[in-house]
């Protein structure tokens with residue numbers, strides 16, 4: 001998560017400004033920096049990418065966020081009023097102490113063994129987080145479209161907490177999420193979206209700026225697994241960075257949300273309904289498409305400076321079919337995410353290199369960096385590959 005690195009003596013002043021602007025991450029702690037002379041102040045996901053005066057003199061750093069125990073203990077305190085102490089102790093670390101906020105919804109992952117306690121877990125979480133409207137149990141990402149199965153287990157209806165027979169009207173999962181100064185419309189029950197990928201998107205932004213500097217002009221971006229478009233949200237917020245953009249996805253529901261988002265981000269009149277991929281504006285190619293078949297459209301090949309490959313289970317398999325999309329007249333960049341077991345990372349690096357054209361000299365070769373655990377054996381990794389003009 002992003003933190004502002006602030007000299008110890010300036011922390012109180014910075015906290016006042018961040019709170020005032022709604023940019024202070026709630027539920028997270030200010031942590032000491034390694035040098036002992038600075039503190040790292042957690043920045044809200046919705047805060048803009050660049051800080052403005054008087055905060056712009058402080059460095060922004062990425063550091064694992066630390067939950068504020070006072071907030072966590074709140075949920076435990078509420079749970080203790082609803083569940084016997086012995087039962088709480090019996091299930092130890094199986095209780096869902098962490099959660100993901102998606103706007104005014106909270107997503108928790110409840111172990112099967114704790115399902116009989118779902119209602120009480122939801123009630124404790126709702127009591128501890130008064131701004132939350134709906135608590136959903138995350139039953140995992142499913143199918144090719146990577147949609148999460150989210151089941152409502154508690155809601156706030158007219159100020160009351162309801163955990164049984166939750167009315168349909170309280171269960172809407174379509175929300176607006178603030179990220180890097182933009183609003184992203186998403187519905188995690190209909191299309192993949194994760195708030196946890198913000199730092200990944202910021203890394204893509206910084207690589208894109210580097211690419212712009214290398215080729216000396218705004219870049220053409222191809223995001224063929226775009227979902228609701230969060231990667232583009234970040235890139236479009238940088239002036240003079242993106243020239244042409246292609247954004248497509250196999251999931252029509254994702255494309256509907258993408259069109260809604262683009263209408264706000266681009267301030268142009270995008271159509272309300274999704275349709276197969278087509279040129280909607282001179283510089284915007286948008287729609288439903290199977291990424292592996294984009295190369296069959298002559299008008300789409302050889303055009304793109306940056307290709308984003310975000311289908312982590314199948315990225316390596318898809319790479320060869322995406323290479324023809326790259327503009328080979330100048331250096332280009334492939335940015336991807338991969339799920340792989342730790343023992344297979346070296347092989348995966350070789351496979352990525354085999355799938356791509358000649359690499360750009362003087363740039364690091366593509367090499368998977370572990371971002372987090374995906375399961376006990378699998379790791380979620382990302383890479384970037386700089387491609388030489390051919």
Ligand SMILES: C[S@@+](CC[C@H](N)C(=O)[O-])C[C@H]1O[C@@H](n2cnc3c(N)ncnc32)[C@H](O)[C@@H]1O
Nearest residue numbers: 144145192225226227249250251289290291310
């Ligand atoms: C892990 S999600 C990433 C979505 C988005 N890039 C993001 O960061 O939120 C992968 C996306 O790929 C889409 N998808 C899966 N198979 C596809 C295919 N063959 N062609 C195009 N999109 C596909 C899914 O619908 C899903 O939206």
